[in-house]
Amino acid sequence: MSASIAATGRAVFSPLGGAAAPDGAAVAARSGESAVPDGAAVALNVGDTWLRPFEAGRMEALRCAEVPGLHRYCDTQGIAALLEAVVQKLRAQGARGAARETVLACAGATSGLACAVSALADPGESVLLLAPFWPLIRGVVRSQRATPVELPFFDRIATPGEATAALEAACPPGCVALYFSNPSNPTGRVLAPEMVEALADFARRRDLWILCDEVYEDYAFQGECVSAARFAPERTISAFSFSKAYGMAGNRCGYLLTPNASVCDGIHRASVHSAYHAPTAAQWAGLRALQSGADWLARARSFYRQAGEAAAAALKLPAPEGGCFLFFDVAARLDERGMTGFLEDCWQRGVLLAPGASSGQGYESWVRLCYTAVPPQEAEQAARRVAELL
């Protein structure tokens, strides 16, 4: 772009829906585990957790004297100990293709997925997104000059047969990849194994990569949550994150499982030229999470499940099957002010929600509520305040 043609107007950056993520500097710490401020609106628009990381996984537990090279560059693929722990974790889950040369530490799952799109999709090629989707993915695809194609799915496709028919109808020529999150952000749905198998079969038939967003894998409350890699390991790039699972969203660290070393290399190259490498300290924190975070995780899962069930009950919705969100249609409540007015009404009642439009076309009258951003009781109270508006 010529320097004389500056971008016009302020863009809306927040994938979180209108309001930006809360600024750390503006969030007063509360005693105990919660970092939620007193007195402010309850920010359920952000996909975050109210829990602090377990003690050994906090920055203050990473000591120069104990952690070599803590503030220095590291291997751009990831520190060896983390890669090894990731391989062990994935193999224990049944991922036989997990090996030192097929996993990549990335600067958050966002960076990992952006690098995967960069490596696997040429400009103008399409990526099929199962909607409603994680609000960032559409921009991630566009930012890599590829074309997002949206397929409404999670709220309406019930059977593998319906899935295959819908995919056949929606998948354009020049499509190179299929993206979906499971458990689903924002719907909270956990896809049944036979559904994931149908997606994998379709991808194989059409020779698509599968970008399988598994950042909520640890928060499946109902049903069996399986990876597409179980059915199509030769074409699945799985994205994982320490952000959601261990309360380390600010750390910006996740990892990818790729089908083979050459795909991993291609994504690694994109990572080197955009992030250089995942933050070193965050990788050590992630390693500690894999080594000793199990108890914290079990406790968090219990909190989150309780919060999800209570918030859903308050809103007369089915309990979420997984993830951190409720996603529901408020069309009947919208007046001439549209979604903006509804979000303002929620805000006046002290609750921030995210608009559904960022999760796909056709979801303009839906909203997303993150029930893990505050302690369960606060989430339930906030859900009640929203319910009163409906």
Added chain:
Amino acid sequence: MSASIAATGRAVFSPLGGAAAPDGAAVAARSGESAVPDGAAVALNVGDTWLRPFEAGRMEALRCAEVPGLHRYCDTQGIAALLEAVVQKLRAQGARGAARETVLACAGATSGLACAVSALADPGESVLLLAPFWPLIRGVVRSQRATPVELPFFDRIATPGEATAALEAACPPGCVALYFSNPSNPTGRVLAPEMVEALADFARRRDLWILCDEVYEDYAFQGECVSAARFAPERTISAFSFSKAYGMAGNRCGYLLTPNASVCDGIHRASVHSAYHAPTAAQWAGLRALQSGADWLARARSFYRQAGEAAAAALKLPAPEGGCFLFFDVAARLDERGMTGFLEDCWQRGVLLAPGASSGQGYESWVRLCYTAVPPQEAEQAARRVAELL
């Protein structure tokens, strides 16, 4: 890319030249400040520092109880306190355009520059690189689907008149930006203010953005180091980093100064869709560096200057004017094994160097030596061992 066409062969990722950056897990900590291992080869191929960050800027000094939202998402532009401190720092340096809406915290200068290229260059447009250059920039430009055009400069252009003539001859149609680092990585040259002004004038005449890599601004030992923003603030994107200045390379945090809010917004959008935001803890560490890192910086500058002078003397080179590197031609010493053989000979004498080819075409017989990666005496000894080979 179709899933059936996997990338072929293992790519060479390391912009550091052949050998990867040292893996934190494999580096034994030594007592005191140095994190350099005993007994291993001296890794002068990597642009890193042997010094640990000052105490208040270490991860272990960032405590949950004191730093709100330390492990959580933050404002994707950067935490407010850091942005404010950056604005104050830049204004104190004379950057009148520095304001809350024109600065962006980024996940390292690498990410910031990648996002700037993404926002400002369309696929197929060119970016003119003054060579020899920072080894990553060529791949950064290519990764964004733009075309790098190389202009040998730092080792041969002495006057503003020569610079203008060389730029006129090299700048292709469809060029949208000019990139250079000052102090220069890898040459150690500090461009005179009138040279920077000539570059800025040329950019204005050709309506180019200027990507001004200032990550070594704190390590200018001779002459006055000025930013292109002094002469062409309306088109200069300056990249800064805490990595080099404060020994925080692993943290992955830097910042950009942009010409105006709309350019900043465009780069911010690319950042959200690739990095989401700079790591939260790293931003707090960076804030502390700006608040209380001055003494550490002065001491580091003294160490680095001493190391650079001693290493240069050992190699019979002029003392570096700034930065962290020596860059010199070893053509007379190359045998039929070429650069690989020379690097192997260095390695056998316990010194790792980076090959010049990664800094530009025409520098295949040059090598880069980072004299700040180990304590000054070790750097000098390593330089002597290299000198014995010449």
